[in-house]
Amino acid sequence: MKFIRSHKKLKHFFALLLVLSLGSLTIAQETTPYKDVAPYLNEARNLRNQNKIDLALETLDKAAEEAEKNEDVKALIDSYHELAILYLKLDREADTQFYWDRASVLLKDTAYPYGDAIHKYIEAILLYRSDQNFQALSMLEKAKQINNDRNFFNNILLAEAKVYLNLEKYESATKNLNSLVVNTDIYEKDFLRTQAYLGLAELYLKKGELNESAKNGEDALKMANTHGFVMESKKANVLLAKIYEQLGLYENAYTKSQNLLQINDSIFNVEKLKVEVKTADKIRDDIKTNQIVSLETKVDELTESQNRSEITAILASAFLIIISLLAVSLFRNNQIKVKTNDLLHTKNKELQVARDGAVQAMEAKTNFLSTVSHELRTPLYAVTGLTHLLLEENPQEHQKEHLKALKFSGDYLLNFINDILHINKIDANKLEPLNMDFNLKKIMNEVMDSLQQSAKANNTKLVLTFDKNIPGHLMSDPLKLSQVFMNLIGNAIKFTKDGQVTVTTKLLHKENEDVKIFFEVRDNGIGISKEKQKSIFDGFEQGSIQINREYGGTGLGLTIVKSLLSLFDSEIRLESELGKGSAFFFEIDMRSLDDLPEDISFEVTQRDYDFKGLHLMIVEDNKINQVITKKMLTKKEITSDIASNGEKMR
Numbered sequence: 001m002k003f004i005r006s007h008k009k010l011k012h013f014f015a016l017l018l019v020l021s022l023g024s025l026t027i028a029q030e031t032t033p034y035k036d037v038a039p040y041l042n043e044a045r046n047l048r049n050q051n052k053i054d055l056a057l058e059t060l061d062k063a064a065e066e067a068e069k070n071e072d073v074k075a076l077i078d079s080y081h082e083l084a085i086l087y088l089k090l091d092r093e094a095d096t097q098f099y100w101d102r103a104s105v106l107l108k109d110t111a112y113p114y115g116d117a118i119h120k121y122i123e124a125i126l127l128y129r130s131d132q133n134f135q136a137l138s139m140l141e142k143a144k145q146i147n148n149d150r151n152f153f154n155n156i157l158l159a160e161a162k163v164y165l166n167l168e169k170y171e172s173a174t175k176n177l178n179s180l181v182v183n184t185d186i187y188e189k190d191f192l193r194t195q196a197y198l199g200l201a202e203l204y205l206k207k208g209e210l211n212e213s214a215k216n217g218e219d220a221l222k223m224a225n226t227h228g229f230v231m232e233s234k235k236a237n238v239l240l241a242k243i244y245e246q247l248g249l250y251e252n253a254y255t256k257s258q259n260l261l262q263i264n265d266s267i268f269n270v271e272k273l274k275v276e277v278k279t280a281d282k283i284r285d286d287i288k289t290n291q292i293v294s295l296e297t298k299v300d301e302l303t304e305s306q307n308r309s310e311i312t313a314i315l316a317s318a319f320l321i322i323i324s325l326l327a328v329s330l331f332r333n334n335q336i337k338v339k340t341n342d343l344l345h346t347k348n349k350e351l352q353v354a355r356d357g358a359v360q361a362m363e364a365k366t367n368f369l370s371t372v373s374h375e376l377r378t379p380l381y382a383v384t385g386l387t388h389l390l391l392e393e394n395p396q397e398h399q400k401e402h403l404k405a406l407k408f409s410g411d412y413l414l415n416f417i418n419d420i421l422h423i424n425k426i427d428a429n430k431l432e433p434l435n436m437d438f439n440l441k442k443i444m445n446e447v448m449d450s451l452q453q454s455a456k457a458n459n460t461k462l463v464l465t466f467d468k469n470i471p472g473h474l475m476s477d478p479l480k481l482s483q484v485f486m487n488l489i490g491n492a493i494k495f496t497k498d499g500q501v502t503v504t505t506k507l508l509h510k511e512n513e514d515v516k517i518f519f520e521v522r523d524n525g526i527g528i529s530k531e532k533q534k535s536i537f538d539g540f541e542q543g544s545i546q547i548n549r550e551y552g553g554t555g556l557g558l559t560i561v562k563s564l565l566s567l568f569d570s571e572i573r574l575e576s577e578l579g580k581g582s583a584f585f586f587e588i589d590m591r592s593l594d595d596l597p598e599d600i601s602f603e604v605t606q607r608d609y610d611f612k613g614l615h616l617m618i619v620e621d622n623k624i625n626q627v628i629t630k631k632m633l634t635k636k637e638i639t640s641d642i643a644s645n646g647e648k649m650r
Contacts, residue, residue, distance in 0.1 A: 037066050037075040041082055042187060048086055049191045051230040056086055077103050077115045084122050091343070093126065094335060117147035121156060133163050151185045154192050161199050165206070173203055194223040194232045201239050214243045234263045241357060254361035260354045264347075378622055384410040385628035392635065437593060438478035440517070441466050444505065447485045451493060458497045462489070465504045470517060471592035480564050481588075487557040488521040488584050496525030496581070513591045524581035533574055537562045612637045619643050 040063035047056035060083050067075035084099040100122055107115055124139035137160065144156050157176045164173035180196035183189055197220035204213035221236035223229070241256035387407040395403060448462050455462045485503070492501040501523045509516040528536055537558050558572075561584075565572050568588050576582035616633065618640050620626045626642050633640050 050228045081118045113146050117143045154185045190227045257358035257361045382624040434477040461500045463502045467506045469507045473593035475591040487561050492523035496523040499524045520585040522583040527578040528576040614638045616640045
């Protein structure tokens with residue numbers, strides 16, 4: 001094989017190294033590894049599957065150390081093989097080759113079928129990674145024939161399935177993966193099942209069977225999250241985001257993309273990569289150092305026996321080995337730096353792709369909500385308009401009750417849809433605060449007047465406490481401020497019966513044109529529990545299910561308030577106690593225009609205008625709305641013509 005030939009010289013070098021350092025070991029052992037080493041190997045396998053790479057490396061280092069101490073060649077071979085597989089997971093194929101070569105030297109003089117099978121298994125994976133799929137299948141078949149371990153057979157099946165997927169041999173891949181779903185492996189049962197579900201999800205995605213792919217992807221994600229298989233959880237979220245996007249389930253795709261961002265933040269950070277690289281390099285360099293120490297010990301023994309010719313040969317060999325190790329170490333350190341930079345670059349690209357996916361999912365969700373909400377508003381206008389017309393046509397008393405209930409429901413649903421559209425605009429960053437001259441006291445009085453009817457219905461008193469030091473002319477966005485107070489005061493009225501709602505404005509600070517104003521809306525209503533105060537500003541949240549049933553509402557009012565205040569770089573705060581009421585307060589920075597004269601208050605004389613005989617042009621593309629509008633105008637004795645678009649107006 002290409003990678004074996006490229007390391008032929010290195011192989012001979014390690015052969016000499018191992019003969020000198022392990023000369024006292026019994027090579028032709030027939031027994032299985034010492035029981036003292038097996039727990040380390042099992043623990044390292046579990047840590048590897050959970051992506052705890054640095055801990056797995058340290059555990060395998062202990063296993064190799066224990067094997068050398070016990071003079072157990074088979075256990076040492078197993079340790080080197082596990083290290084090779086672990087470096088494959090890190091995509092450090094040069095280090096994989098390093099430990100594969102060390103195992104090769106030991107296997108040459110050791111009868112160990114299980115070791116030979118794993119050796120060919122690693123070789124097959126290297127072939128698969130270099131797109132030599134048929135050679136990889138041939139090597140896996142050889143490993144299968146000499147393998148005498150039932151549990152390792154499952155890993156061969158998994159590797160075969162991945163190669164079959166590459167070759168688009170879906171029937172063979174399905175057979176292998178389904179057998180792994182029900183595997184009874186005593187070491188990696190759950191990990192193999194997770195990998196099998198992932199393979200099936202990828203297979204069905206390639207075949208275009210999206211629902212089956214999603215089912216297996218969710219099974220894989222559930223298994224991975226349950227058992228801490230972080231990399232498999234990442235892969236499952238990537239697959240599911242892609243599947244749900246193709247299915248048009250944009251909410252699900254967005255959720256998986258968010259999960260992916262969290263996983264990437266936990267896995268791919270520079271500090272973790274540094275720890276893994278440092279641990280990997282330390283273990284490899286420690287092994288080289290141990291070989292040098294072994295050579296020095298051998299030299300001392302030969303000196304005592306006064307075998308000068310042998311001492312000279314050993315010293316020469318030791319010198320060459322040390323020089324070679326230093327050269328290899330310098331070369332590898334340079335490779336490690338390049339590899340680390342490439343790895344960080346790759347991970348940054350992956351994070352960029354994941355972020356772009358999340359943004360795309362968010363845009364899809366925003367467009368979907370906007371389209372659906374706009375489409376719903378058109379028929380709702382028809383429902384509320386027709387109900388209004390029916391109420392004006394003197395219906396019977398028993399019909400009035402039903403019509404009023406219908407109108408209330410239509411208005412409620414229309415307000416709900418408007419709230420969703422408002423939140424959607426804020427989330428999509430389509431709203432920006434205006435900066436215009438206005439009178440704050442006038443705005444506050446208009447909001448209070450518009451809510452007086454609701455307050456009277458609840459027998460609640462509205463009180464405005466306005467600081468007279470607040471300038472008459474301010475620069476900010478009066479429309480968005482009105483929306484904030486409409487929601488806050490409306491909320492306070494809804495949850496306060498036979499009580500009082502007090503709105504307070506106070507000048508906190510003024511320096512030249514810059515002013516800071518404090519606002520508070522306080523009520524003595526039902527209050528909010530400590531637990532619910534943490535989530536009350538989240539979308540669709542109310543105090544409890546019982547409160548929602550009794551008082552109604554969408555739970556979006558406070559979310560809108562929080563989002564609107566963020567446009568002013570302000571944050572809303574809350575103080576509340578159950579049964580004693582609530583207080584919402586915040587501060588906003590504005591600019592004052594002191595040089596402008598105060599507004600002169602005047603009363604507008606109300607007049608009734610007679611539109612009888614007026615003729616209008618109605619431009620409306622919806623047939624039902626055309627009929628409703630025309631009928632409303634007719635009731636006012638106004639004639640009209642209708643055009644569906646601008647072309648028909650000509």
